[in-house]
Amino acid sequence: MAVRAVRGATQLEADEREHLLERVAELVKEVLRSNDLTNDDLISVVFTATGDVRSEFPAYAARLMGMTDVPLLCARELEIDGSMPRVVRLMAHVETDLSRQQITHVYLHGAAALRRDLSHVYAVPDEPAGSLAGAAPASEVRP
Known part of the structure; x- marks a missing residue:
């Protein structure tokens, strides 16, 4: 186990x-589902939010x-000129038998445009809240 x-x-x-609570829950659930993880596999999770997110703690x-x-x-995300607004990010540290190449990173809604350079990405463009329709498998995501 790594x-x-x-x-x-x-x-x-x-x-x-x-x-915010709906979108963050959706993100966490999809990270767990896409990587066949449970709460017991989680070591820790770091959430960041852009400076314009103030309504609730993502955690x-x-x-x-x-x-x-x-x-x-x-934590607060860096405020870089021209960066995407209203973004919540996470980095989950997990115990898993998956290799680094098998890990699926999850980017939902507008954030789907952030990391199309990764080869194993589950990206969902803007859809009505809660919808996963139109999701592209990692192998089909293109820059």
Whole structure:
């Protein structure tokens, strides 16, 4: 069993508490599903948010999902001119038998455009909230 890091991000349509909680929960669930992980496989999760996200701590969404014994941390993303607004990112440290090449990183909604350079990405462009329709398998994501 190895320790691996899984990346992911989602973009909010608006900085509203319930919307943030929904989008972050969707992201966490998809990271777990795409990599065949459970809460027991999680070592820790670091969440970052852009400076325009102020309605709630992203880690609270994970707590609401039952991640009460997983160390969670929230931090502020760097404020770079021209960067995408209203983005929540995560980096989950996990124990898994997957190789680095087998890890699937998850980018949802507008954040799907952030990391198309990765070969194993589950990217979902902007769709109605909660929809995974139109998701491209990692092998089909193109820059």
